[in-house]
Amino acid sequence: MAFGSPNVHWAPPNSGWLKLNTDGSSLGNPGPSSYGGLIRNDHGDWVCGYMGYIGFDSSLASEIWGIMMGLRLIMVMGWDNVIIETDSQAALLLITVNGVDESHPLSLMINECRMNMAELKCYMVHVKRDKNRCADALARLGGRQDEEFVVVDDPPVELVPLLMEDACLRV
Template sequence: MGRTRMAPHCTLSQVGWKPPPAGWRKLNVDGAANGSQCIAGAGGVLRDADSSWIGGFVSSLGLCSATMSELWSIYHGLKLAWKLGCRTLIVESDSQLTIQLVNNRMDPLHPYAAPLAAIRLKNAQDWIVNLVHVYREGNRVADWLSKHSLVYPYGMHELETPPNELLSLLQDDLRGTTFARSIVSPTTHP
């Protein structure tokens, strides 16, 4: 009997940010690491079903890896969402690796054990949190905030209102602007 093999198949799709369903909030997060200066940061934005800004954050993390910055972005975003009263939350990250790390059991000696434990403690609070992957085109605001965090002093900084430089990206999301992306998916061949 022959083996079935998977071959990649590319589909051109339109990708953009989508608001959460009524009654939910959406938190988009991202991490950034500047390899030349060895500094990292995180950023995120919390919006409602009307695409309205509820809150945002930037966090200058100091020295850490890109994956570590992605994990800390989830933690800081959860912390902010809880503080702002969100109890039904969709968290979107463009890092599939980070989502896998959060969703899988981890050895307590794993290099990412500290942020993973902090995230799990936040997730255990009395709320519903769904962590999902989104392509970078649907995460542009969080991507901008994470890169912008690198100019801030060390620590977490809450943003009650969006920076003026971010308004055009927020308007794109409000209008439902999409971007073409070639998405690779496996297809089965006998």
């Protein structure tokens, strides 16, 4: 597929909806891990972002952390009508389809995600990595700080070119 194709880049949600893109980052599996996410409105405007450092963990754990913390933020803010996009097929399946038993090391986080999604008017879909570049950048930025959870009111300078490119490609 050619660069600049609208099928490869981020697309805004339907009118009246928000879109949460989330990602995890692990430098090794396991290794130093972090996560990040951002919420945009139906015009593609930045609503807020978040990121965090979780220490030494697996790539799957970092992906689930990103989803879980995004759901927590949505709940705290009182938002509904949210589409959640992740590029982790494994995390998506564990949360939305398969579930896990209590012996699974990520069971508490997975079950929290399942419970929060049932409470909220939201759903989760899988997207290609090219549609998740901003969340990927935030996940990597999460590894550069020490906090477990940081809300970002304005886009970090590293994200501005990606956000602008997404906006131009939607026109």
